[in-house]
Amino acid sequence: MASSFISALFKRYMNGSLVLQIVIGIVSGVVLATVAPSLAQSFAFIGTFFVSALKAIAPVLVFMLVMASIANHKSxxxxxxxxxxxxxxxxxxxxxxSAVLFSYAFPSRLDLVTSNVAQAAPQGIAEVLYNLLFNMVDNPVAALVNANYVGILTWAALVGIGLRHASGSTKVVLHNLAESVTSVVGYVIRLAPFGVFGLVANTVATTGLEALLGYSHLLMVLIGTMLFIALVTNPLLVFLMTRQNPYPLVFQCLKSSGITAFFTRSSAANIPVNMALCEKLKLDEDTYSVSIPLGATINMAGAAITITTLTLAAVNTLGQTVDLPTAMLLSVIAAISACGSSGVAGGSLLLIPLACSLFNISNDIAMQVVAVGFIIGVLQDSAETALNSSTDVLFTAAACHSKDQ
Incomplete structure (x- = not known):
C-alpha cells in the first residue's frame, strides 16, 4: 500500500510542470530563509548535490550528442x-x-560563492587562441574527467566524422546512447526544484533577499536581447530574403508557434505545432519536413544568447576585462555550442562551462553560473524556447518565399 502510494506520488511529480515545481522551490526557499535562516543554511547540501550532478553528466552529454549528431548526419x-x-x-x-552588445551596454553581476577567488584572466585574443588550440588536443579521457569542454567538443567531432562511414546498426546504437544520456539529463534536471530550493534558501539566508532580486537585471538583459532578435534582426533577415513586409509572418509565427513553445519549453515537443503551421502557410513539404526537425536541434538563437550573457556576467563578476576580439570569439563559440544544446529544458545551460573555459574560469564557478540559470530559468528558458521554435518556421517560410520571387 505504501509502495504504491510512493510510486503514484513519484509518477505525478515526474509528469508535473517543471516550471511550477521550480517556482514552488524558489518561494519555499525564500520563506524558509526568512523564517529560519540557520535552518535554511543547513539545506545548502541539496543545492550542492544538484550542482554536482550537473557537473558529472554535462561532459558526457556534450560528447555523446555531438558525436551521434555528426555520425548520423545524412549526405x-x-x-x-x-x-x-x-x-x-x-x-x-x-x-x-547581440548578446555581447547588450551585456556590454547593461553589465550584469552574479552572487557566486567563490566570486572572491582570483581568476587568471587571459591577456587578449592571442592567449585565448593559444589555450583553445592546446585544449583541443588534450587527452580525450582527461578532457572528460577534467571537464575540458573544448577538448570534448573536438574529440566528439573527430570521432563522429570517423563514424560517418560506420554501419547503419552502429549509428543506431550511437543514436540510442545519445538518447539514453539525454534521458539521464532529464532525470537530473527533474531535481532542479529541490536543487533550486537549497540554493535559494542558502543564498537568501546568507546574503539576504537582495541577492535573489539582483537576478532581475540579468533576466531583463536576457529577455531584452531575445525580444531584439525576434522583433528587429529576424524581421530584417526575412526582409532581405523576401523583399516583403516581414512583420505579418513574424507575428503569426510568434503567435502560433512561440506561445506553445513558451509553455512546453521544448523545441522537440513543438515540432508537430510547427509542422502544422508550415502546412497552413502552404510551404514546400520537402523543405519543412527536413528544416523543422533539424531546426529543433541546431537553430538555437535563444541558447546562444543565454550562453553568451551568462558567461559575460560571470566574467564581469570576477572582475576580468575582455577585449573586443575575445568577445567576438565568444560569440562564435556560443553560436556553435548552441547547436549542441540538448532537447531537454535547460539544456543550453549545460554548455556554459564550455564558454567559461575561454576565460580560464574554473568548472566549479561555471557550474554555479549554471545553477543561477536554473533559478531564472522559469522565464529565461521559456522565452529562449519560444524564440528558437518560432524562428524555425519563420526562416523556413522566408526561404520558401524567396524561391517564389
Missing part, C-alpha cells in the same frame, strides 16, 4: 535546404553578437 541534406541552414547559422551568430 545531401544540406543541399536540399541550403538557404534555411544559412539563415539558421546567420541568425544564431547575430543573436550571440
Amino acid at each position: 545531401g541534406q544540406q543541399t536540399q535546404i541550403g538557404p534555411v541552414l544559412g539563415l539558421y547559422a546567420i541568425g544564431t551568430l547575430i543573436a550571440a553578437l
Whole structure:
C-alpha cells in the first residue's frame, strides 16, 4: 500500500510542470530563509548535490550528442535546404553578437560563492587562441574527467566524422546512447526544484533577499536581447530574403508557434505545432519536413544568447576585462555550442562551462553560473524556447518565399 502510494506520488511529480515545481522551490526557499535562516543554511547540501550532478553528466552529454549528431548526419541534406541552414547559422551568430552588445551596454553581476577567488584572466585574443588550440588536443579521457569542454567538443567531432562511414546498426546504437544520456539529463534536471530550493534558501539566508532580486537585471538583459532578435534582426533577415513586409509572418509565427513553445519549453515537443503551421502557410513539404526537425536541434538563437550573457556576467563578476576580439570569439563559440544544446529544458545551460573555459574560469564557478540559470530559468528558458521554435518556421517560410520571387 505504501509502495504504491510512493510510486503514484513519484509518477505525478515526474509528469508535473517543471516550471511550477521550480517556482514552488524558489518561494519555499525564500520563506524558509526568512523564517529560519540557520535552518535554511543547513539545506545548502541539496543545492550542492544538484550542482554536482550537473557537473558529472554535462561532459558526457556534450560528447555523446555531438558525436551521434555528426555520425548520423545524412549526405545531401544540406543541399536540399541550403538557404534555411544559412539563415539558421546567420541568425544564431547575430543573436550571440547581440548578446555581447547588450551585456556590454547593461553589465550584469552574479552572487557566486567563490566570486572572491582570483581568476587568471587571459591577456587578449592571442592567449585565448593559444589555450583553445592546446585544449583541443588534450587527452580525450582527461578532457572528460577534467571537464575540458573544448577538448570534448573536438574529440566528439573527430570521432563522429570517423563514424560517418560506420554501419547503419552502429549509428543506431550511437543514436540510442545519445538518447539514453539525454534521458539521464532529464532525470537530473527533474531535481532542479529541490536543487533550486537549497540554493535559494542558502543564498537568501546568507546574503539576504537582495541577492535573489539582483537576478532581475540579468533576466531583463536576457529577455531584452531575445525580444531584439525576434522583433528587429529576424524581421530584417526575412526582409532581405523576401523583399516583403516581414512583420505579418513574424507575428503569426510568434503567435502560433512561440506561445506553445513558451509553455512546453521544448523545441522537440513543438515540432508537430510547427509542422502544422508550415502546412497552413502552404510551404514546400520537402523543405519543412527536413528544416523543422533539424531546426529543433541546431537553430538555437535563444541558447546562444543565454550562453553568451551568462558567461559575460560571470566574467564581469570576477572582475576580468575582455577585449573586443575575445568577445567576438565568444560569440562564435556560443553560436556553435548552441547547436549542441540538448532537447531537454535547460539544456543550453549545460554548455556554459564550455564558454567559461575561454576565460580560464574554473568548472566549479561555471557550474554555479549554471545553477543561477536554473533559478531564472522559469522565464529565461521559456522565452529562449519560444524564440528558437518560432524562428524555425519563420526562416523556413522566408526561404520558401524567396524561391517564389
